[in-house]
Amino acid sequence: xxxxxLRRVLSALPIMLIAITVCFVILRLAPGGPFDGERPxxxxxxxxxxxxxxxxxxxxxxxWIYLSGVLRGDLGPSMTSYDFSVSQxxxxxxxxxxxxxxxxxxxxxxxxxxxxxxxxxxxxxxxDYLLVLAVMIGLIIPNFLMAALLQLAFGVHLKxxxxxxxxxxSIPHLILPVLVLSWPHAARISRLMRGSMIETLGTNYVRTAxxxxxxxxxxxxxxxxxxxxxxxxxYLGPGLSYLLTGSLxxxxxxxxxxxxxxxxxxxxxxxxxxxxxxxxxYVVLILILNLIVDLVYAWLDPKVRYR
Amino acid sequence: MTNVLDVRDLNVSFALHDxxxxxxxxxxxxxxxxxxxxxxxxxGSGKSxxxxxxxxLLARNGRATGSAKMGEVELVGMAPEKLDKYRGKxxxxxxxxxxxxxxxxxxxxxxxxxxxxxHQGYDEKKALKESIEMLERVGIPAPERRAAAYPHELxxxxxxxxMIAMALLCRPKILIADEPxxxxxxxxxxxxxxxxxxxxxDFGTALVMITHNLGVVAGLADRMMVMYGGRxxxxxxVDELFYDPRHPYxxxxxxxxxxxxxxxxxxxxxxxxxxxxxxxxxGCSFNPRCAFRFERCFEERPPLxxxxxxxxxxxxxxxxxxxxxxxxx
Numbered sequence: 001x002x003x004x005x006l007r008r009v010l011s012a013l014p015i016m017l018i019a020i021t022v023c024f025v026i027l028r029l030a031p032g033g034p035f036d037g038e039r040p041x042x043x044x045x046x047x048x049x050x051x052x053x054x055x056x057x058x059x060x061x062x063x064w065i066y067l068s069g070v071l072r073g074d075l076g077p078s079m080t081s082y083d084f085s086v087s088q089x090x091x092x093x094x095x096x097x098x099x100x101x102x103x104x105x106x107x108x109x110x111x112x113x114x115x116x117x118x119x120x121x122x123x124x125x126x127x128d129y130l131l132v133l134a135v136m137i138g139l140i141i142p143n144f145l146m147a148a149l150l151q152l153a154f155g156v157h158l159k160x161x162x163x164x165x166x167x168x169x170s171i172p173h174l175i176l177p178v179l180v181l182s183w184p185h186a187a188r189i190s191r192l193m194r195g196s197m198i199e200t201l202g203t204n205y206v207r208t209a210x211x212x213x214x215x216x217x218x219x220x221x222x223x224x225x226x227x228x229x230x231x232x233x234x235y236l237g238p239g240l241s242y243l244l245t246g247s248l249x250x251x252x253x254x255x256x257x258x259x260x261x262x263x264x265x266x267x268x269x270x271x272x273x274x275x276x277x278x279x280x281x282y283v284v285l286i287l288i289l290n291l292i293v294d295l296v297y298a299w300l301d302p303k304v305r306y307r
Numbered sequence: 308m309t310n311v312l313d314v315r316d317l318n319v320s321f322a323l324h325d326x327x328x329x330x331x332x333x334x335x336x337x338x339x340x341x342x343x344x345x346x347x348x349x350x351g352s353g354k355s356x357x358x359x360x361x362x363x364l365l366a367r368n369g370r371a372t373g374s375a376k377m378g379e380v381e382l383v384g385m386a387p388e389k390l391d392k393y394r395g396k397x398x399x400x401x402x403x404x405x406x407x408x409x410x411x412x413x414x415x416x417x418x419x420x421x422x423x424x425x426h427q428g429y430d431e432k433k434a435l436k437e438s439i440e441m442l443e444r445v446g447i448p449a450p451e452r453r454a455a456a457y458p459h460e461l462x463x464x465x466x467x468x469x470m471i472a473m474a475l476l477c478r479p480k481i482l483i484a485d486e487p488x489x490x491x492x493x494x495x496x497x498x499x500x501x502x503x504x505x506x507x508x509d510f511g512t513a514l515v516m517i518t519h520n521l522g523v524v525a526g527l528a529d530r531m532m533v534m535y536g537g538r539x540x541x542x543x544x545v546d547e548l549f550y551d552p553r554h555p556y557x558x559x560x561x562x563x564x565x566x567x568x569x570x571x572x573x574x575x576x577x578x579x580x581x582x583x584x585x586x587x588x589x590g591c592s593f594n595p596r597c598a599f600r601f602e603r604c605f606e607e608r609p610p611l612x613x614x615x616x617x618x619x620x621x622x623x624x625x626x627x628x629x630x631x632x633x634x635x636x
Contacts, residue, residue: 123367204407211362211402212422212473213394216387222421226412300412302457 008294012287019283020070020276024063027272034079034270053079053273066276075277080269086277089262094281096166097258100177101247101285105240108182109189113232116193120228121220123198131190138187143246147180147253164254177254185243192232200228230300237290244282311480311513312338312361312398317373317383319353319360319537328584330356332537334373335611338481343507343514345528345545347521347560349581353537354517358483362400363390377481396426399474403486405466409458415442415469416454422476441472445502464495468502475506482507483515488523500527521564525549530618533557536582536592539611543619551628553614553621555597558629591623599625 035041035049050056054065069076075086119131141149154176155163162173200206201224209223251260259278266274298304319331331353338344346354360371361382375382377398382390394400402408410418419441420434429437435454442450445468458466467487474482484503488496504527507514516528524531524545532542533556541554552558559577579596588594590605597604603624611622 204402204404205410207364208402208408208470208473209410210364211394211400212425213391213396214421214425215391218421218425222413222417223410227410302412303459 004298005291005295008291012291015287016280016283020067020280021063023276023279024066027270027275028059030270032270034272036270053077070280075280076273078266078271078274080266080271080274086273089274090259090277090281093257093259093262096256097247097251097260098285100174100181100251100256100258101244103174104178104181104185104247105243105289107178108185108243109236111182112186112189113193113229115186116190116195116232117197117220117225117228119190119194120197120201128194131194135187135191138183143180143184144249144253146183147176147250150176150180151254164256166254166256177250177256180253181243181246181250184246185239188239188242189232189235192235193228196231197224197228200224203227226300230297233293233297233300236293237286240289241282241286244285309340310337311340311377313374313376314338314357314361315374315376317357317360317371317375319356319365319369319371321366322368322370326585330369330537330584331360333611334539336532336539336542338513338515340480341507341511341513342529343504343516343527345524345531346515346517346534347519347524347531348534349519351581351584352534353584354534355485357534358400358485358515358517362394362398362483363387364400395422395474395479396477397479398481398483399477399479400483400485401467401470401474401487404490405463405470406490408470409466411458413457414454415456415458415461419454419469419473419476422473426477438472438476441476442469445469445472445475445506446498447472463491464499467491467495467499471499471502471506475510475512478510479512481515482512483517485517486519487516488520489518496523503527521560533560536587537584538592538622539620540593540623541621542611543614543621544617547619553619553629554593554623555599555625555629556593559596599623599627599629601625 033055034053035046040046041049047056054062057065066076073087075090078084078086078089081089115131115134119128122128151163154161161175162170163176164173166173205227206219206224209219214223247258248260248263250256251258252264259281262274263278265271266278314334314336317331317334318329320327320329330351334353334357336344346358348354356365356369359365360369361375363382363385365371371383373383377393380393382393382398409415416435416438419438420429420431423429423434423437424431427434439450439454442454447453447465447468453461453465453469458469461469467490470487487503488499491499500523503514503516506512514527516523518524528545530543531545531548532539533548533554534540535556541548541552541557548557549561552561556577559575562575563577565574577596582588582592582595588605590603590607591597591600591609594600594604601624609622609624611620613619614621
């Protein structure tokens with residue numbers, strides 16, 4: 001098990017490198033640069049600024065400078081927020097983004113699994129149909145529209161919840177963003193869970209468990225749930241990346257102080273350092289969570305451990 | 308002789324989109340304490356479904372009516388929660404495919420000891436100890452190590468031994484084995500049948516052996532019930548049915564079985580195909596394939612009527628002897 005975990009950690013390193021490289025190259029291929037404002041800078045100033053950020057050097061040298069910085073833990077300066085380094089900006093936004101993302105992820109995963117399992121047990125009865133409806137709503141309505149609709153309904157008309165903003169930690173301010181963020185994720189998970197649970201309930205080993213007279217609760221909890229979770233858990237990794245991309249939009253719509261806000265602005269302003277830094281942050285996050293998912297997977301399916 | 312199971316007028320049907328298929332019709336039989344009853348028939352003859360119905364394990368769209376009494380307990384129509392008091396304890400079942408019948412994500416010991424915890428109220432420790440003893444009993448070497456294994460670490464024969472151990476943990480009165488050797492190597496099959504014989508005798512368990520292998524029947528069973536198209540067509544002691552079959556289908560099954568003692572070059576298969584349960588022919592279901600049919604067979608269905616002395620019964624109008632020579636005519 002420990003060996004397996006170590007192997008997974010090692011295999012994450014080349015993925016990091018590839019992600020950084022691809023992102024670096026794509027950013028430089030995009031037209032425009034961090035200092036192409038509406039009012040052009042005087043040539044001498046521009047030259048100085050470019051030299052300051054090493055942007056006048058050949059691309060491979062810039063790449064090398066950046067990469068060696070990353071290896072030392074230095075993500076470089078931000079090119080639009082002049083007084084901050086990328087690491088500082090990330091440190092400001094990270095706690096909130098992590099908190100929002102993880103809350104939504106845990107909530108969506110738990111709700112999705114539960115809903116899917118219930119729908120499978122009550123296959124083609126009303127709880128199942130109810131789930132189909134909720135899933136459809138979650139998948140069809142894009143998050144920015146869903147956010148606006150919920151803000152309008154609960155924030156403006158009903159006045160049950162704040163429509164946005166962040167006055168410091170407050171659960172009411174968190175409810176709508178988490179709901180918007182987790183709905184599509186929970187929808188996908190519940191569909192997977194439902195299908196997988198129905199399949200598991202039809203297997204010979206669940207029939208064996210029934211024949212042993214274990215009672216429906218034990219049959220479901222001990223015999224059906226674990227195998228049924230396998231395909232669902234393998235989706236959690238990719239599912240998480242959907243959720244995190246969603247959090248960029250949701251943070252902006254609700255005016256929340258996370259990394260998403262920087263990322264969108266940084267991309268629009270060609271703030272190379274900040275975009276790369278944010279990307280690295282998300283890559284690391286996804287890799288770590290994927291690793292956790294893989295370990296859970298090995299626990300669920302004993303056959304995986306020996307491969 | 309006391310009966311451990313009395314089945315009367317058991318019917319099993321499955322609801323399809325716009326129709327209903329009757330898999331088992333009007334099944335009557337009794338199982339005596341400690342005996343081995345073989346249930347024989349082609350695929351789709353209803354032999355598995357009858358017993359899945361008794362165990363309350365029909366598919367979602369399945370429905371059973373009639374009666375199956377284990378002593379005073381009526382099993383048909385019983386709520387699943389109530390049935391769980393008897394399933395696995397007094398009446399146990401072993402399935403065809405040991406590869407898929409054990410849970411891949413649970414250790415063998417968990418799957419065994421949970422039966423004792425549930426039905427005998429043992430604590431985990433005592434249940435584990437007894438489970439390991441039972442593994443040893445069914446001939447698993449190094450039972451403690453195997454108990455900690457996952458099913459995929461065991462061979463097919465080993466897994467079927469685990470299934471047998473699991474079914475016998477509570478010393479049930481009735482053990483239903485649904486083609487328990489079909490998925491195994493021939494050499495392992497023979498060992499497995501010996502094991503069945505030995506254990507059911509020791510525990511006084513009545514065994515129902517569902518099979519299409521007449522070799523299994525001959526070596527193991529006391530009585531047999533031949534099923535065709537969802538009905539029993541002939542029942543009686545194995546010896547009687549083997550040496551003097553009275554239903555043309557029983558005869559067909561016997562003469563399509565390879566027999567190393569006869570030097571006949573070719574087997575005699577039963578011509579035609581098993582009937583579709585949705586479109587059974589009028590009269591006797593076997594009439595399209597029968598060499599002994601006459602007008603009456605197309606007009607009415609022969610009831611499963613007593614024949615001769617004892618418990619023997621057959622569902623056939625033909626009264627003559629079924630000599631193998633006549634069949635080729």
